[in-house]
Amino acid sequence: MAHSPSVVVIVGAGQSGLAAASAAKAAGFRPLILEAGERPVGSWPAYYDSLTLFSPARYSAFPGVPLPGDPDRYPSRDEVVAYLEAFAATLDVELRTGVRVVKVTTAGTGFAVHTESGEVVQAAGVVAASGSFGSPFVPSLPGLDGFTGDVLHVAGYRRPKSYAGQRVVVVGAGNSAVQVAYELADVATVTLAVRRPVQFIPQVRGGRDMHYWLTKLRIDLLPPAVLSRVIRGTPVFDTGEYRAALASGRYRQRPMFSGFDGDHVVWPDGERERADTVILATGYRPNVDYLEPLGALDTAGLPLHKGGVSLTHPGLVYAGLEFQRSFSSNTLRGVHRDATHVIAALKAHL
Structure with missing residues (x-):
């Protein structure tokens, strides 16, 4: 199937792909979104049931398209799904669901996008906006192959009920690790295994949510190299309940275990x-x-890029990479900035 030189294929219809499509249309391109799933909502429906954003609704939406309801609440997973689906419906671009991209190759001065069904789509440019949920990182851990218990990535976790009465070790010190450990502690004995202690950041400071200060002080816009000198490790935004629960022994924190031994971890x-x-x-x-x-x-x-613009193929750009250009690069509140930036780079090239 052939397309005109103005066609830009966007791989993925999650928040990054939708933001890229909006920017591409505004720039005069004909965006074609190819989404492997059946809905234009990315990986959001696959996250654990209790997930809520750690940023208030007023800081968790695309420009000019606020999340409905109280702007100071913390939206749930399902609210975000509904928001993205509604946003996609307003874009007026070609969007195909149930289409998985398996490879991209060069084709003349552009690209050939190959799908699982065997279709080949010609494009002047490609936006890789397929996120990361489909590629969970599992570290190499001594004795893992011989561990007789269950091991899963948090990508496969949904709710605490099935872990009732168990002894559960959660590996990690970020928001997901702490949220999951906290809710599992209702039904299980939980230990948080960390490389470095959890870095709690007050959710509210001076009567305002931290995201007000991140925006006001422009920390959200800091380049990754500068950000790494300002924020050490992964901050966990906390109203106080997570820290208090840890202090009370509801769940505990220990330095990362050294390996597995049968049905045990070795600290x-x-x-x-x-x-x-x-x-x-x-x-x-x-x-x-x-x-x-x-x-x-x-x-x-990993992508060879600078700020989301490919270093190997000028017609290839990215949207939604973690710390692509800033702290908020792969978030609902920040991805539009990167999308606008990379689409402008794409337009300058084409």
């Missing part, structure tokens, strides 16, 4: 502790394997 001090389930809240990597045939990735499978 650095040599203590062995039985574990029924280990949940890895160890992050994700960009889900962009389809770009490997293009030669756009490094040896670790």
